[in-house]
Amino acid sequence: MAEVTRKRDKPLQVNPVKLSQPMGATLAFLGVDRCMPLMHGAQGCTSFTKVFFTRHFCEPIAIQTTAVTDALAVLDGGDYSIVESVKNICKKVSPSLIGLHTTGLPETKGDDLRGVASKVGYPLVYVNTPDYEGGFESGWALTCKALIEQLVAPAATVNDNKLVLLPHVSLTPIEVENIKELIESFGFNVLALPDLSTSLDGHLGEKQAALSSGGISVEEIKSLGDAGLVISVGESMRESARVLLQKNAGMRHHHFSHLQGLEASDSLVELLLDETGFNGVTPKVERWRQRLQDAMLDSHFSLGQTRILVVGEPDQLAGTCKILHDAGGRVTLAISSVDSPQLEKIRAKRVLVGDLEDAEAAADEYDLIVGNCHCQALAHRLRKGLVLRGFPNWEEVGNPLKNDLLYEGGAYFLYETANAAEEMRRKTV
Amino acid sequence: MSSKPKIKDLLDESACEHNKKKKQACNAPKPGATTGGCAFEGAQISLFPYADAAHLVHGPITCLGSSWETRATKTTWPGRDLTRMGFTTDVSLNDVIFSGEEKLVKAIDDIMARYSPEAVFVYSTCVTAMIGDDIDLICRQAAAKHGVPMVPVHAPGFVGSKNLGSRLGGEAALRHLIGTLEPETTTPFDINLIGEYNVTGDMWQYKHLLDKLGIRVLATLSGDGRIKDIRCAHRAKLNVIVCAKSLVSLTRKMHEQYGIPSVSLSFYGKRDTSKGLLAIAAALGDPGLVARTEKLVAHEEARLEERLKLYRDVFVDKKAVLNTGGNKTWSIAAALQDLGFEVVATAVKKATEDDRARAREYLGEKGVLMMNPGVEQARLIDEKGAHLLLAGGRSLYTAIKKGIAFADVNQEKKKSYGGYDGLLNLAEDLKNALENPVFKLVARRAPWQK
Numbered sequence: 001m002a003e004v005t006r007k008r009d010k011p012l013q014v015n016p017v018k019l020s021q022p023m024g025a026t027l028a029f030l031g032v033d034r035c036m037p038l039m040h041g042a043q044g045c046t047s048f049t050k051v052f053f054t055r056h057f058c059e060p061i062a063i064q065t066t067a068v069t070d071a072l073a074v075l076d077g078g079d080y081s082i083v084e085s086v087k088n089i090c091k092k093v094s095p096s097l098i099g100l101h102t103t104g105l106p107e108t109k110g111d112d113l114r115g116v117a118s119k120v121g122y123p124l125v126y127v128n129t130p131d132y133e134g135g136f137e138s139g140w141a142l143t144c145k146a147l148i149e150q151l152v153a154p155a156a157t158v159n160d161n162k163l164v165l166l167p168h169v170s171l172t173p174i175e176v177e178n179i180k181e182l183i184e185s186f187g188f189n190v191l192a193l194p195d196l197s198t199s200l201d202g203h204l205g206e207k208q209a210a211l212s213s214g215g216i217s218v219e220e221i222k223s224l225g226d227a228g229l230v231i232s233v234g235e236s237m238r239e240s241a242r243v244l245l246q247k248n249a250g251m252r253h254h255h256f257s258h259l260q261g262l263e264a265s266d267s268l269v270e271l272l273l274d275e276t277g278f279n280g281v282t283p284k285v286e287r288w289r290q291r292l293q294d295a296m297l298d299s300h301f302s303l304g305q306t307r308i309l310v311v312g313e314p315d316q317l318a319g320t321c322k323i324l325h326d327a328g329g330r331v332t333l334a335i336s337s338v339d340s341p342q343l344e345k346i347r348a349k350r351v352l353v354g355d356l357e358d359a360e361a362a363a364d365e366y367d368l369i370v371g372n373c374h375c376q377a378l379a380h381r382l383r384k385g386l387v388l389r390g391f392p393n394w395e396e397v398g399n400p401l402k403n404d405l406l407y408e409g410g411a412y413f414l415y416e417t418a419n420a421a422e423e424m425r426r427k428t429v
Numbered sequence: 430m431s432s433k434p435k436i437k438d439l440l441d442e443s444a445c446e447h448n449k450k451k452k453q454a455c456n457a458p459k460p461g462a463t464t465g466g467c468a469f470e471g472a473q474i475s476l477f478p479y480a481d482a483a484h485l486v487h488g489p490i491t492c493l494g495s496s497w498e499t500r501a502t503k504t505t506w507p508g509r510d511l512t513r514m515g516f517t518t519d520v521s522l523n524d525v526i527f528s529g530e531e532k533l534v535k536a537i538d539d540i541m542a543r544y545s546p547e548a549v550f551v552y553s554t555c556v557t558a559m560i561g562d563d564i565d566l567i568c569r570q571a572a573a574k575h576g577v578p579m580v581p582v583h584a585p586g587f588v589g590s591k592n593l594g595s596r597l598g599g600e601a602a603l604r605h606l607i608g609t610l611e612p613e614t615t616t617p618f619d620i621n622l623i624g625e626y627n628v629t630g631d632m633w634q635y636k637h638l639l640d641k642l643g644i645r646v647l648a649t650l651s652g653d654g655r656i657k658d659i660r661c662a663h664r665a666k667l668n669v670i671v672c673a674k675s676l677v678s679l680t681r682k683m684h685e686q687y688g689i690p691s692v693s694l695s696f697y698g699k700r701d702t703s704k705g706l707l708a709i710a711a712a713l714g715d716p717g718l719v720a721r722t723e724k725l726v727a728h729e730e731a732r733l734e735e736r737l738k739l740y741r742d743v744f745v746d747k748k749a750v751l752n753t754g755g756n757k758t759w760s761i762a763a764a765l766q767d768l769g770f771e772v773v774a775t776a777v778k779k780a781t782e783d784d785r786a787r788a789r790e791y792l793g794e795k796g797v798l799m800m801n802p803g804v805e806q807a808r809l810i811d812e813k814g815a816h817l818l819l820a821g822g823r824s825l826y827t828a829i830k831k832g833i834a835f836a837d838v839n840q841e842k843k844k845s846y847g848g849y850d851g852l853l854n855l856a857e858d859l860k861n862a863l864e865n866p867v868f869k870l871v872a873r874r875a876p877w878q879k
Contacts, residue, residue: 011535012485013493013519014543020491042555042586043458044467048495060823067458070587073559085461092462104489104556105587108525131489132520132556204826204871374498377513394499 002334002351004343015356015374017311018337019391020131022103023049024139024169026063029099029125031194032147033215036064036095038085040078040111041103043067045131055394057200062211064089068105078111079119086122093210096218098124101143104131123218125150135338136391137313140169141236144193147221148244155225158250162227165192166241168234170316170390173201173400175409179233179259179268182406185282186272191220191227193240202400227251229275231268233259234315235342257345258319260413261326262292265406288407295411296327299418304328306421309359310348311371312390314340320370320389320404321347327414332365368421385424387417433565433583434600439593439678458590467586469554470496471594471675476550476582476602478626478651479659480506483546486517487533487564488554492586493517501842503630504653511546520556530562537571537579547656548578548606558585578656580605592675599623599679602650602659607683610660612647618713619647621665623680623691624673627652629841634848635696638706638729642721644713650676663687667712671696672756674781695756696847698764699733733849737768740856743863744769748813752802752820753838754779759788761819761838764846766791768856773813776802776820807831817863829872836862 022039026049029037039046046065053061066081086098098120102113107130117126127146129139144166163183167176177197180190199214225247232241233256241253254271258264269281280286303324308331310320321331325347334348335358343351350365352358356378359369368385369375373395379386393399403409469492477484477500486493497515504510518536520529537549549571551564568579584597612619620639625632632652639646648654648662668680668691680691692712694705703726710722749770751762758780762772774797777785788798797813799805802820810818810831818828819836828835836859846855 011518011532011539013490013515013517014540015497015515016490016494016517016519018490018519019494020489022491023495038461042467043463043465043590044470044586045491047464047466047470047591048491050464051499052495054822058822064461065458065463066460067463068460068587069457069589070585073555073587081460084459088459088461103491104520104525105559108556108559130522131491132525133522135490204829377498392495 002343002346002348004351006339006343006353008354013355016337017335017355017372017374019136020103021129021134021136021139021142022101022131023052024136024141025099025101025127025129025143027053027169027196028140028143028147028194029097029101030062030212031192031196031199031215032097032099032212032221033199033217034096034211034213035099035215035218036062036089036093036097036211037099037101038064038066038082038089039101039103040066040082040113041068041105045103052392056392056399057202058397058399059200059202073105073109077109078106078113078116082116083120086120086124090122095211096123098122099143100124100126101129101139102127103129107132135313137169137234137236137315137338137340140194141240144237144240145243147193148224148240148247151218151221152224152244152247153222155248156250157226158228158248159226160228161187161189163188163190163229163231164224164227164244165190166230166232166237166244167192167194168236168313168315170313171233171405172402173197173199174403175405177201178403178406178409182268182285183231183272185285186276186278188229191216191224193221193224196400200400202398229254231256235318235340236315257342258315258322259405260319261323261410262289262296262407263326264319264322265289265292265410268406285407288411292407292411295414299414300328302418302421303414304330306330306368306385307332307366309333309335309362309366309369309371309384311335311356311359311369311375313337314342316390317346317348317351318342323404323410323413324370324417329417333359333362335359368417368424370417383428385420387420434597434604436588436593439596439600440589466591466594468584468588468590468594468597469552469586471591471596472552472582472584472598472601473594474500474591474626475595475598475624475676476651477512478502478504479548479550479654479656480504480510480512481508481546482548482550482656483511483514483516483540483544484550484552485533485536485540486515486552486554487529487557487562488517488520488552489556490517490519492552492554500626501629502626502652503633504627506653506655509544511544516540525556525560528560528562529557530567533562533564533567534571537567537575541575541577546577548580550580550582550601552582553585555585555587558583558587578606578609578660595673595675596678599650599676603679603682606656606660608660608663608687610657612661612664615647615664616643616645617666617715618642618644618718619665620644620667620669620709620713621662621689622646622649622652623668623670624676625649625652625671629843629845631696631845631847631851634845634851635702635706638725638848639709642706642710642718642725644709644718650679663689665689667692667709669694669709672760674756674783695760697760699730699767699849699852701760701763702848703730729849733852736853737856740860741769743860744856747771747817747863748773748815749817749819750806750809750813750815751775751838752799752806752818752824755781756784757838758784759791762788762791764852764855765819767852768859770817772796773815774799774806774809776806778802817859829868832869832872834862834865834868
């Protein structure tokens with residue numbers, strides 16, 4: 001398929017799109033109801049992360065730091081700062097769970113997280129997420145895996161109506177909600193892990209800013225073991241599915257690379273029809289499929305003459321490139337923040353693990369950019385069209401409600417992209 | 430010898446208000462109960478606005494990946510605006526085990542080849558400080574090789590807070606840049622602006638007034654700054670500290686080393702802008718300049734009053750509650766008063782003793798200094814009958830519950846409220862907030878709750 005470039009000889013990142021593992025971990029913990037993410041490291045990692053998500057979601061973000069200082073870094077194996085942090089957090093709030101995740105600092109000195117976790121005496125899930133390895137997507141996935149391994153009780157029987165959805169990090173709150181709704185329309189009881197659709201969806205409520213509000217509850221996570229079916233979305237979530245299956249021999253698993261575009265949406269519906277024996281979908285779903293078909297036709301002329309650069313996380317690239325490709329969009333370049341087995345499958349002419357300096361160097365290859373808000377300066381300077389997607393997006397409001405998935409989201413996404421391409425052409429001729 | 434400044438010395442700043450009393454090291458952060466940025470962020474804030482220099486962060490991806498392009502520090506630099514770029518070595522596990530030095534050397538070479546900046550700042554971070562990468566040596570060698578200053582900045586996050594980091598940033602500039610070049614010409618009215626980062630163009634709200642008065646900004650640390658200028662900063666007649674507690678160590682040392690006196694002021698609101706201009710003129714000690722400044726200030730104030738007339742009716746008898754931190758606890762309060770608001774309360778939880786004293790001065794005896802704003806603000810809105818809450822985003826719900834207008838105090842990160850003209854921006858935004866029906870409307874009960 002694509003020509004994939006993974007290794008680069010560049011000694012640095014210039015204008016990075018890569019985000020760190022601990023940040024992905026924080027976000028995953030924010031999908032657990034009344035959780036307090038606790039980042040183990042110096043205070044800055046936490047502060048940056050808090051500001052980053054606050055600006056992206058326009059919501060208060062709950063997070064605390066173990067605030068490791070230079071003296072502690074030398075003397076403490078993590079015991080003091082973690083135990084003390086939990087004590088101090090619990091003086092003010094009563095979280096349902098502490099989500100302990102590391103940064104590069106304690107990992108460099110080799111803190112024994114597991115050992116400390118056993119001494120805390122408070123509900124806690126720990127995960128090693130050094131920021132000198134992996135990225136945003138893997139931080140989220142490792143956390144999901146840790147939540148399963150450390151919380152889910154093994155079970156011997158299955159409830160055929162219960163379904164666990166494991167979404168990758170780049171799915172927005174409304175997208176997760178829409179997948180849940182579609183599956184629920186087949187009579188399933190769906191639980192998403194993590195679940196941002198009820199925590200960071202941007203709803204007005206009496207916010208307890210000190211803790212995450214909404215998301216899957218700890219009790220629900222503990223009892224995921226009797227689900228009859230597991231659906232993972234995104235290559236990064238395969239491992240989480242694998243560990244969940246170990247909790248119950250009767251559980252079955254289906255994997256989707258992504259859920260964007262007609263074919264992927266069809267295959268999810270096909271699966272649900274097979275599983276349930278239903279002979280049709282709701283009239284609304286049927287209608288949206290027709291609208292997506294129409295959107296593909298209405299946008300094909302514009303997209304067919306547009307060369308597109310897509311920038312983002314690997315699992316996000318897979319879906320976005322596919323839906324654009326299917327409507328004739330020519331994805332000439334996809335820039336991935338990190339390496340992933342997913343890159344092989346991306347529908348693009350060229351796939352590169354890289355940064356926005358690479359995007360700039362390849363400026364001749366595309367007319368339109370789909371990417372995060374760091375792409376704005378680039379699009380402006382190079383006079384390219386722009387559709388803002390992914391983390392961070394500090395330029396627009398309403399990010400939790402951006403919906404590119406399944407039949408409905410696909411239709412909206414194609415229209416938005418085709419319109420952006422037309423606007424770009426109007427401006428540049 | 431290492432160019433690392435002694436942290437202990439920086440924490441024990443004799444020019445700091447609190448050190449005149451009890452000897453106390455600045456507080457260590459408390460695990461699980463700490464907010465605010467780290468030393469690296471502070472150093473980044475103080476030095477990043479140099480648009481003609483590359484800022485290379487030697488560390489894993491969190492440090493830069495989440496923070497580049499977050500501050501709108503504007504510049505007139507005609508070349509490629511390097512403040513809108515992010516450079517990081519993005520160290521990997523391999524570098525942690527075998528050292529990241531080789532990568533750093535190559536990264537500097539790469540930056541010089543592609544962007545030829547006037548200088549490169551190299552920031553150490555927690556991980557690279559811990560594995561002991563020798564950024565001093567690398568910077569020295571790279572400076573010799575490339576012929577431009579290479580500035581090692583030793584402010585890994587774990588050494589402390591954002592405030593300390595800003596001091597460390599200032600320290601790096603003092604050690605490696607200031608005094609390394611002579612200006613082409615000097616004037617009796619050369620000043621440095623210290624701690625003015627030109628966020629959203631704040632500096633440009635008053636810079637033209639300095640120009641008009643014949644006061645030359647020789648160098649800035651670091652808003653719309655140039656490396657060439659800061660290297661000449663030792664020839665200034667006066668250091669002007671703009672709203673920045675953290676850089677008093679730098680100006681004290683410049684006083685000791687180069688005999689440059691300093692004044693500390695704010696350009697926020699009408700009164701403070703006027704006071705600030707007059708303080709600069711007075712400190713430069715020229716009677717003619719003082720007279721010119723008095724005239725200019727009078728003219729500008731009259732011009733501003735004229736333009737504020739539009740808003741007077743809207744703001745008359747309006748009461749505001751302010752919930753922010755640091756010098757904003759009093760500087761925004763003063764600006765609100767300039768517009769005609771009565772500031773009934775301001776949060777001083779995250780403010781220094783000096784800030785609290787100034788807040789008291791502006792608010793008077795009747796004003797409330799909130800030590801626990803999260804709890805107090807809702808009650809005070811009721812008790813005082815406030816019409817406006819000016820606070821961070823998380824207080825929005827309080828305003829809605831109370832059915833009063835809300836303005837996000839962080840809007841200043843998008844739009845300048847500095848100087849005389851910035852006050853008009855603030856006036857317009859507050860007028861819009863007071864007139865906006867949204868705060869009352871969204872508080873409506875749902876039909877099924879009636």
